[in-house]
Amino acid sequence: MKARVEASVPVTRRFLTTRPVRTAAGAAGIGLALMLMLLLAGLWVGVQDRVTTYDDHLGADLVVVPAGTRNLFADPGALPAPAVDAIAQAPGVTRAAPLRTMYQILELPHGKAAVAAVAYEPGSGLGGPWAFTDGRAPEAPDEVAIDALWAEQHDFAIGDRLPILGHPMRVVGLTDDTALFMTPLLFTTTAGMDQMLRATGTTGAVLVTTANPEAVAAQLRDEGYTVRTPAELREASLRLATDIYGSPVRLMVGVAFAAGTLIVALVAYTRVTEQQRDLGVLKALGATPGRLRRIAVTETVALTVLGTLAAIVLLIITRELLTWWRPAFPVLLTPGTIAQTAAVAVTMALLAAWLPARRLNRLDAASAFRSGR
Amino acid sequence: MGRRFLFADRRRATLTVLGVAASLLLVLVLGGIFAGAVDRVTYYIRTSPADVSVSQDGVRTMHMSASSLPADTPERVADIPGVAWAAPIAFASGSVAGPRGRQLSYLIGYDTRTGRGGPTRLVAGRTPAAGEAVLDEQAAKQLGVQVGDQFTIMGTSLRAVGFSTGGSSITNTTVFVELSEFARIHDDRVSYVLTGLDPGADPEAVTDRIEAEVGGVTAQTREQFADSEARIVTDMSADLLRLMSSIGLVIALAVIALGLMTATLNRLRDFAVLKALGARTPRLAAAVAMQVLLTVVLASTVATTAALALAWLLPLAAPAVQISITTAAVAQTTTTALLVGLIAALWPLRRIAALDAATAFRETR
Numbered sequence: 001m002k003a004r005v006e007a008s009v010p011v012t013r014r015f016l017t018t019r020p021v022r023t024a025a026g027a028a029g030i031g032l033a034l035m036l037m038l039l040l041a042g043l044w045v046g047v048q049d050r051v052t053t054y055d056d057h058l059g060a061d062l063v064v065v066p067a068g069t070r071n072l073f074a075d076p077g078a079l080p081a082p083a084v085d086a087i088a089q090a091p092g093v094t095r096a097a098p099l100r101t102m103y104q105i106l107e108l109p110h111g112k113a114a115v116a117a118v119a120y121e122p123g124s125g126l127g128g129p130w131a132f133t134d135g136r137a138p139e140a141p142d143e144v145a146i147d148a149l150w151a152e153q154h155d156f157a158i159g160d161r162l163p164i165l166g167h168p169m170r171v172v173g174l175t176d177d178t179a180l181f182m183t184p185l186l187f188t189t190t191a192g193m194d195q196m197l198r199a200t201g202t203t204g205a206v207l208v209t210t211a212n213p214e215a216v217a218a219q220l221r222d223e224g225y226t227v228r229t230p231a232e233l234r235e236a237s238l239r240l241a242t243d244i245y246g247s248p249v250r251l252m253v254g255v256a257f258a259a260g261t262l263i264v265a266l267v268a269y270t271r272v273t274e275q276q277r278d279l280g281v282l283k284a285l286g287a288t289p290g291r292l293r294r295i296a297v298t299e300t301v302a303l304t305v306l307g308t309l310a311a312i313v314l315l316i317i318t319r320e321l322l323t324w325w326r327p328a329f330p331v332l333l334t335p336g337t338i339a340q341t342a343a344v345a346v347t348m349a350l351l352a353a354w355l356p357a358r359r360l361n362r363l364d365a366a367s368a369f370r371s372g373r
Numbered sequence: 374m375g376r377r378f379l380f381a382d383r384r385r386a387t388l389t390v391l392g393v394a395a396s397l398l399l400v401l402v403l404g405g406i407f408a409g410a411v412d413r414v415t416y417y418i419r420t421s422p423a424d425v426s427v428s429q430d431g432v433r434t435m436h437m438s439a440s441s442l443p444a445d446t447p448e449r450v451a452d453i454p455g456v457a458w459a460a461p462i463a464f465a466s467g468s469v470a471g472p473r474g475r476q477l478s479y480l481i482g483y484d485t486r487t488g489r490g491g492p493t494r495l496v497a498g499r500t501p502a503a504g505e506a507v508l509d510e511q512a513a514k515q516l517g518v519q520v521g522d523q524f525t526i527m528g529t530s531l532r533a534v535g536f537s538t539g540g541s542s543i544t545n546t547t548v549f550v551e552l553s554e555f556a557r558i559h560d561d562r563v564s565y566v567l568t569g570l571d572p573g574a575d576p577e578a579v580t581d582r583i584e585a586e587v588g589g590v591t592a593q594t595r596e597q598f599a600d601s602e603a604r605i606v607t608d609m610s611a612d613l614l615r616l617m618s619s620i621g622l623v624i625a626l627a628v629i630a631l632g633l634m635t636a637t638l639n640r641l642r643d644f645a646v647l648k649a650l651g652a653r654t655p656r657l658a659a660a661v662a663m664q665v666l667l668t669v670v671l672a673s674t675v676a677t678t679a680a681l682a683l684a685w686l687l688p689l690a691a692p693a694v695q696i697s698i699t700t701a702a703v704a705q706t707t708t709t710a711l712l713v714g715l716i717a718a719l720w721p722l723r724r725i726a727a728l729d730a731a732t733a734f735r736e737t738r
Contacts, residue, residue: 022634035620068525071477074466077559078559102466103466105432105434165440165441166432201560202560248694269384329612
């Protein structure tokens with residue numbers, strides 16, 4: 001019995017290897033659909049990773065914000081300027097520095113560009129840029145540091161003038177690791193931004209350092225301030241990104257899943273149709289409908305596995321192309337994303353195998369002896 | 374002949390058409406989401422009574438923007454020949470919270486005596502007084518706020534006295550308050566000056582005059598302002614749209630190529646018979662092209678129908694997401710898909726061109 005099993009013909013493998021071009025084309029089609037899903041998932045992970053970049057580099061233990069503010073850029077609000085000194089005087093506070101954050105649309109010669117503008121106090125060491133590819137941090141009111149990738153995309157270099165709110169700001173630094181999704185960070189001084197906004201009597205937030213964050217936070221709250229930790233701001237940024245992009249991303253993934261399932265079904269169905277005569281011969285030789293269905297399902301699953309491998313290769317190529325074309329588009333792959341896509345691929349394969357398997361149920365053994373297709 | 378070849382195996386034809394349709398749906402839906410965002414983002418400007426809007430020098434937009442003007446700007450603009458009225462509005466980004474959640478919001482302070490710069494249309498309630506506000510109806514529903522309820526904007530508690538419409542987008546909603554209330558919540562500022570013109574005044578000439586005589590300001594006609602606002606979305610989303618559309622179209626290309634390749638390979642004997650009977654290669658190529666045309670047109674029809682259905686259904690589940698499917702978008706997607714389909718047909722065409730008529734008389738495949 002064992003000898004018979006070992007000697008059995010590997011039908012599925014032979015079906016797959018007899019026409020390698022068609023097998024490769026089918027796997028490539030499946031790979032493209034899965035690649036799109038991986039790309040969407042990777043972009044989503046990348047977006048989540050990038051949206052918290054500034055919250056992760058605040059350098060502060062606590063952030064005092066206007067009442068109701070949860071996100072530094074999306075709902076900035078305003079605090080009275082004297083709040084900075086009042087907070088600095090609070091017991092336990094080692095440093096306090098003003099901060100103003102906002103989205104801003106820049107009018108460039110070739111179009112509009114959205115940036116996440118940060119105005120910080122240069123001497124405080126808080127809230128400013130943390131890494132440079134060239135140049136330095138802004139110190140004077142007319143100076144600005146911009147994200148290096150964004151600068152390259154828009155042809156800005158050190159010494160160039162960048163118009164912000166009608167003021168020609170001088171680029172003095174190119175910052176690294178500051179490309180948020182769609183909105184790169186731009187750094188300037190609070191003095192410069194306050195003048196441009198004609199808002200010298202207010203500030204956006206106050207960055208606080210302390211050896212005892214919990215006690216200082218409690219004390220500032222008692223004094224009527226709204227206090228957030230960097231972790232809370234980070235959480236709020238993630239929640240905001242999910243609120244805004246969540247539904248469209250889910251919709252796109254759903255459509256990509258439908259496209260992928262249809263491609264797998266098309267490939268699987270076409271192959272079974274092509275192999276109808278061969279399968280008829282197998283039936284004439286005594287293969288049960290169950291065995292034929294197993295062959296069809298195994299072939300579909302094998303094609304999907306090949307397609308999954310093709311998807312990973314295609315994704316690596318697409319990611320390299322993206323890094324060259326638009327480096328600010330973050331595509332991050334996590335084991336979770338890959339496992340999720342593999343599970344989706346298996347689901348697609350099983351759904352898609354249903355149609356050819358159903359067709360095989362009705363297969364007539366006599367088809368093996370027909371001259372035509 | 375192309376039609377018969379395509380539909381000889383209906384299941385395969387259906388799968389091919391549906392596969393292409395899913396790819397085109399991806400392109401249409403993504404474009405539709407951004408088109409919907411453009412529609413919402415420009416709503417306030419398009420429906421504003423202002424013929425000309427004045428902002429800080431270098432600021433041409435409202436969405437994601439900050440603009441600050443000297444307090445005397447409205448009076449100075451009102452003195453310009455051709456200007457009938459000038460109304461200040463105060464504008465800031467923040468968040469609004471109700472019993473059922475929280476949303477990002479633009480806060481607009483306007484002169485409630487004239488109503489200029491306020492909501493275009495109230496679907497419920499009345500204009501706000503001190504301590505009161507008008508919310509967008511869609512946001513109010515999501516936040517669980519009824520007319521008469523208290524809610525919070527930028528940490529300040531206000532009473533909802535009316536609902537406006539058209540002010541909520543995928544990113545944020547809009548709350549209207551009186552100018553003095555804005556100063557209490559945020560600060561005392563003039564962000565933009567809305568301007569009405571005398572009958573017969575040339576808007577472009579007046580914008581030039583305002584920029585020259587007031588100084589430090591940008592003046593735009595309603596069309597220029599709306600166009601500028603729309604370009605925020607289009608410029609920001611251009612790369613993402615291009616990327617996703619390219620992938621969608623490459624998938625469509627793969628599906629058409631797979632469908633055509635297998636259909637052609639399975640019909641090689643038929644093509645050979647036709648060749649043996651005297652059909653020339655261009656005639657056979659036309660049959661393949663007809664299959665592409667039929668596949669793409671059918672797929673485009675299915676994709677457009679599905680996209681319209683999604684545009685109707687999605688707002689029921691996610692009211693902030695609006696999908697706008699335009700005829701231009703459908704035409705552009707279909708045309709691109711046709712070009713892609715013809716590229717996909719190159720391989721079968723090459724195979725048919727090289728086909729030997731004697732194949733018709735061979736027994737095996």
